[in-house]
Amino acid sequence: METLDRAINDYAAGVFLRYFRQGTLAGAESPHLDHARDLDLLRAHWALSEPVRTFLSYVLTHRHEAQSLLQFVKRTDDAVARGRIDARGTMLARRISGHPSLVVYEEPVRSFNTGPNQVVAWVVQTASTYAARLFAVQPTGSAYAGLVEETMTDVTAVKRLDALREVLKSVSVHRRPGPGALRDAARSRRMIYRLAIAAYDTLARIEAGDEEALRSVLQSTLIGPLEQWRRFELAVGLGIGEALAAETGEPINLALLGKTSGAPVISCGRYDIFWQGGGGLFTAPALEPSEERLEAALAAYGMNLAADRPDLVITDRLAGQAKGIVEVKYLAGDTANARFREAAGQIVRYARGYAPEAGIDNLIRASLVALNRSAPALLDESAAAPHAVDFEGLTDGRLRLWVRERLLAPPA
Secondary structure: OHHHHHHHHHHOHHHHOOEOOOOEEOOOOOOOOOHHHHHHHHHHHHHHOHHHHHHHHHHHHOHHHHHOOOOEEEEEEEOOOOOEEOHHHHHHHHHHHOOOOEEEEEEEOOOOOOHHHHHHHHHHHHHHHHHHHHHHOOOOOOOHHHHHHHHHHHHHHHHOOHHHHOHHHHOOOOOOOOHHHHHHHHHOOOHHHHHHHHHHHHHHHHHOOOHHHHHHHHHHHOEEOOOHHHHHHHHHHHHHHHHHHHHHOOOEEEOOEOOOOOOOOEEEOOEEEEEOOOOOOOOOOOOOHHHHHHHHHHHOOOOOOOOOOOOEEEEEOOOOEEEEEEEEEOOOOOOHHHHHHHHHHHHHHHHHHHOOHHHHHHHHHOOEEEEOOOOOOOOOOOOOOOEEEEHHHHOOOHHHHHHHHHHOOOOO
């Protein structure tokens, strides 16, 4: 089971990058990502990662070493200050010389725009930029917020150090260190340079798609839902989105989870996938006799009928209708058959609220039951029954086959 859980976490990594709700560390051993789509978020995760945090912590605990990066020369000039102004020296110089615009200042001889110092400054500035971007999209209650705040606190403290406060303002985050600066930092025996180049190299490897670098960063930063069954639901949603993209040729868009309530979590062309919400298309059907009796029994206790909802709903945005209902079941103690019966019953019940009477059978046929393992085999393809798939079916072609032959197929 642990191996399967790790595989689910890896498969849903692209969604977890955007999971800005309460959660816990999920990690990833072989993350399933779209490098071009996820790159900016991966850079943000780099800003929270161990190499960056170790570098920032070292700078803060060895402030004397950061101060020694600069060598200052006292200079006097007319109305120009290329460094920190010496207020006392300026006042004395003006009184002695009678020159009203004379300025005495300490000019840094070693610049942060060249050499190994540039690597230090660039890592600090880049980590600050990407951590701030990630923090800006965090809603209240996001588990990522704590990680981001810790990094932001360290970055802010480093940027306030006397040795770095002024010079960092002149460093452009878009101007990367050149080969010479990187080579000098890598060859240096000073720990501050060695940690800076380690953080820089980690980012460069992430940008190149290096699997080991991605694994090392995401193991300490990737957060997913608290419950494994929720993680599996998101993995199934991602699998459906990717199958839709493969069948329609349209790009897939993953939403930030937690920013907007009731919005689709995944979109592909005209199709939206809603998680724990119906996209506003559900109309409560008339109660059946057994439901009426249950409603009356609960009313005697001041209770209402439970208003449950599908795990996933695929909708056609242009047609304004539901295309398929997905029930996801994570097997822990029950048998696969028991959970499948439960899911099939839910789909039949939900279908009454998503389709008119004449279209209920077609909607059920276009629906899906996803189990993490041991999905039953469908014996009668012509029956008004949902399709079944397990986790392996997300990657071996069975899910895409369901999308092609049932979800996107015209009604019978």
